[in-house]
Amino acid sequence: xxxxxxxxxxxxxxxxxxxxxxxxxxxxxxxxxxxxxxxxxxxxxxxxxxxxxxxxxxxxxxxxxxxxxxxxxxxxxxxxxxxxxxxxxxxxxxxxxxxxxxxxxxxxxxxxxxxxxxxxxxxxxxxxxxxxxxxxxxxxxxxxxxxxxxxxxxxxxxxxxxxxxxxxxxxxxxxxxxxxxxxxxxxxxxxxxxxxxxxxxxxxxxxxxxxxxxxxxxxxxxxxxxxxxxxxxxxxxxxxxxxxxxxxxxxxxxxxxxxxxxxxxxxxxxxxxxxx
Amino acid sequence: xxxxxxxxxxxxxxxxxxxxxxxxxxxxxxxxxxxxxxxxxxxxxxxxxxxxxxxxxxxxxxxxxxxxxxxxxxxxxxxxxxxxxxxxxxxxxxxxxxxxxxxxxxxxxxxxxxxxxxxxxxxxxxxxxxxxxxxxxxxxxxxxxxxxxxxxxxxxxxxxxxxxxxxxxxxxxxxxxxxxxxxxxxxxxxxxxxxxxxxxxxxxxxxxxxxxxxxxxxxxxxxxxxxxxxxxxxxxxxxxxxxxxxxxxxxxxxxxxxxx
Numbered sequence: 001x002x003x004x005x006x007x008x009x010x011x012x013x014x015x016x017x018x019x020x021x022x023x024x025x026x027x028x029x030x031x032x033x034x035x036x037x038x039x040x041x042x043x044x045x046x047x048x049x050x051x052x053x054x055x056x057x058x059x060x061x062x063x064x065x066x067x068x069x070x071x072x073x074x075x076x077x078x079x080x081x082x083x084x085x086x087x088x089x090x091x092x093x094x095x096x097x098x099x100x101x102x103x104x105x106x107x108x109x110x111x112x113x114x115x116x117x118x119x120x121x122x123x124x125x126x127x128x129x130x131x132x133x134x135x136x137x138x139x140x141x142x143x144x145x146x147x148x149x150x151x152x153x154x155x156x157x158x159x160x161x162x163x164x165x166x167x168x169x170x171x172x173x174x175x176x177x178x179x180x181x182x183x184x185x186x187x188x189x190x191x192x193x194x195x196x197x198x199x200x201x202x203x204x205x206x207x208x209x210x211x212x213x214x215x216x217x218x219x220x221x222x223x224x225x226x227x228x229x230x231x232x233x234x235x236x237x238x239x240x241x242x243x244x245x246x247x248x249x250x251x252x253x254x255x256x257x258x259x260x261x262x263x264x265x266x267x268x269x270x271x272x273x274x275x276x
Numbered sequence: 277x278x279x280x281x282x283x284x285x286x287x288x289x290x291x292x293x294x295x296x297x298x299x300x301x302x303x304x305x306x307x308x309x310x311x312x313x314x315x316x317x318x319x320x321x322x323x324x325x326x327x328x329x330x331x332x333x334x335x336x337x338x339x340x341x342x343x344x345x346x347x348x349x350x351x352x353x354x355x356x357x358x359x360x361x362x363x364x365x366x367x368x369x370x371x372x373x374x375x376x377x378x379x380x381x382x383x384x385x386x387x388x389x390x391x392x393x394x395x396x397x398x399x400x401x402x403x404x405x406x407x408x409x410x411x412x413x414x415x416x417x418x419x420x421x422x423x424x425x426x427x428x429x430x431x432x433x434x435x436x437x438x439x440x441x442x443x444x445x446x447x448x449x450x451x452x453x454x455x456x457x458x459x460x461x462x463x464x465x466x467x468x469x470x471x472x473x474x475x476x477x478x479x480x481x482x483x484x485x486x487x488x489x490x491x492x493x494x495x496x497x498x499x500x501x502x503x504x505x506x507x508x509x510x511x512x513x514x515x516x517x518x519x520x521x522x523x524x525x526x527x528x529x530x531x532x533x534x535x536x
Binding site: 005008009011012014015018019021022023025026027029030033076079080083086093094095097098099100101102103104105106107108109110111112113114115116117123151154204208209211212214215219229232233236237242245246249252253256259260263264 | 282285286289290292293294295296297299300303311352355356358359360362363371373374375377378380381382383384385386388389390391392393396408412415469473475476480489490493494497501505506509512513516517520523524527
């Protein structure tokens, strides 16, 4: 669109300045805190700290819960997306919109509502008692946190998966069926490989927020189950030790970088766009 | 049989998704101000909603930060995407991944690192710092919406406009912008939504005394949510629902027209 490269670079300048000041400098500040102690000297203690018992426990619990909720989201999302792509177009638009609608509601209030459902005299237990079934003690357990994570992040799994499933040519699936593949074979050999990019981007979009949340665990874990997000939040907000908090955040970033690398490896979507 | 199973599965997922929303709506009509105790039907929280200054202030902060951050991010993203279009695929991909850092990174890391920057630069945390932080994470969302359409836009329209005597600025506003309208609008709307629902980044970049709706809700959690908040959410829910239904109907209407 530009006659000269100079003009193009001029348009690029604001973004480069912006990215420098608001993307790279903040991360540098974070690294600065992570590599120094309170008197400003270089140290690696903020990283080795992560292997101290309470911190390590929080980190492992976060990884375990994030993995569990990612897997549950994946298992719930596949049948759902297959059903949605199968439906007639009119109906599927309405169903998809109904699916996006909860995203406009404040997620804190919705997670709060799960507290009302799951708590000791909550709605779930009242219903169980009505059918004379034993109580389910879910509130303030890891299960409650997983339910909250699945609830909050399921749409982030469904949306990319739905997009990549709806891109699959129906004739390929029909061909597999005609050639004698069973439903399961068609799924494993045709549908799964073709929808892999969507599944991968869904997995990263669920895993990272689940790994780093401190809100869901605060609301449904009763403040006793600490995730790594809760630990970091307390280090900064309750004013304990910013250097420790920064060190733990840098450790989280290792997970994020691995995640980015995996996504970049699988993501070819924006290169498919035809250029004119 | 299979169809029946499918319907049951869909119904179960929707029950899971809408149960908490149903509870919020019920709560907004509940006489008692405590969660989980139904003491009778009332409209009083809707009346007091309009007198609650805290909520009103948080709402106006949310809307204005959402609007301005989405607007500035859209302008920024548009300028950047126009320049990026001229780069080769490889360099464009590099710039795009740099731009995506704030959203690929965990919210808590983005929020804390921006807080460290603001404090390091001696800025007072408040409305302006929240606004800057929201522009930071909104730019990549808008770019993700705009870039695919801009890349696939036919360059010859723009060149034809230039050949016919339009200035580059005229050619941009009369040819490129109208073509780009759908994705610019989608980007703006996505950015506004992300800004309005963000809690974590706002939480770390806000100062005392300035609240958006999510941070106001979080601060109320310890002492119990004011039921007016439930009333507000219920109003938002029905407002969005009507909007979505109208949108679906106009789309169906347009689709029908195309067929005949």
